[in-house]
Amino acid sequence: MSGRKQFDIGAALDQAMRVFWQRGYADASLDALGSATGLGRGSLYGTFGNKETLFGACLERYASIYGAQYEQALAAHIGDPARAVEAFFDVVLGRIADPSVPVGCLIAQSAAQSPTLKEENGVQVRGLLDTQRQRVRAALADSSADSRTLDELATFVVAVNQSLAVLSRAGTSDAELRSVARLACTTVADTLARASSEDAGQG
Template sequence: MAGTKQFDEDEVLNRAMLLFWRRGFGATSMQDIAQATGVLRGSLYHAYGDKQALFLKIYERYRAWFLDAVRAALAAPTAEQALARYLRFSIETLTSADGDDASRGCLTTKTATDETAMDEAIRTALRGLLDAVRRLLEERLAQPDAVERLALPPAAAARLIVTMTRGLVVMERVYGDAAGLQEIADDLLRVVLPACGQAKK
């Protein structure tokens, strides 16, 4: 990026991320971002290029935050605690709001279902995050306390969990019922680790 930025980059990128997260890629314009951040549209173009380039930079920050949170959840001492914490984190993330009563949903799934966002560079970024989550889950499920109790091989169980958490996004969008999402998560945990019974919170 040429030149010196005349704004707080962390603040600008965080505000822009919340805007993409709440409204979606297609419904967010560079003018919207300019208004939300207080930075002139021309300055945004000069600093980051077009909207897609800015989104990809923001998504890298989102990816780093998300994966750090997943690692923290999966570091729990038992397999059921680790999965319960990961699922709870997933639900809390997609049901949270930032200043209004509407939940933000999931930035990854919202972008994946946006036809205007299906450029290959964006698809690659989305796949990268989902693949990284799947690998972290597989690594945790391959540990001795989990693998001997799994109903599926670690790789298949990890893939199922990632897929089901994407489905939770749709259910939240339709029903707006956080308690119902937790019931689904508890059922999933019992399917993956059938001997664990009710997950410990």
């Protein structure tokens, strides 16, 4: 439309997401968000609402991008839950090693700053973590382990995932991160194998 500046909303949202990802919610100032997106404060408010609304939209965009990758990895090894977890961590480590995006994980960054978030955003972050846990839990379901063990393993995998993100921001090397992930995968595989052995023994 004549007289109005045209811009790609999706691209602006991606740039805002990177600011939140790199700086965290508290330190992502409107000036920084405006500089990254190329939008003035008025345009930011007019397009996305307030900072909390923009942050929520960025969380959803992040979750849609990487959530789809997690789902694909976890679903690629039906009948082999241990291998599915390995594939999940491959995606996680690939994201961490990707030089085109900020270090770490937006969800982990946001979870660490939960006390500074508005209630709605805090609920959203917890919901995204729970969605991640549910995805992993579903991939583990094709196992003879009891429900409690599978619930604990799913929580464990998500905890390791979040830890990898935090460690990467602290400068931990790729080799060390892969060692952590490898030990986590071994723990999952050993736990599932033990459950299967116990189930066979009882049979």
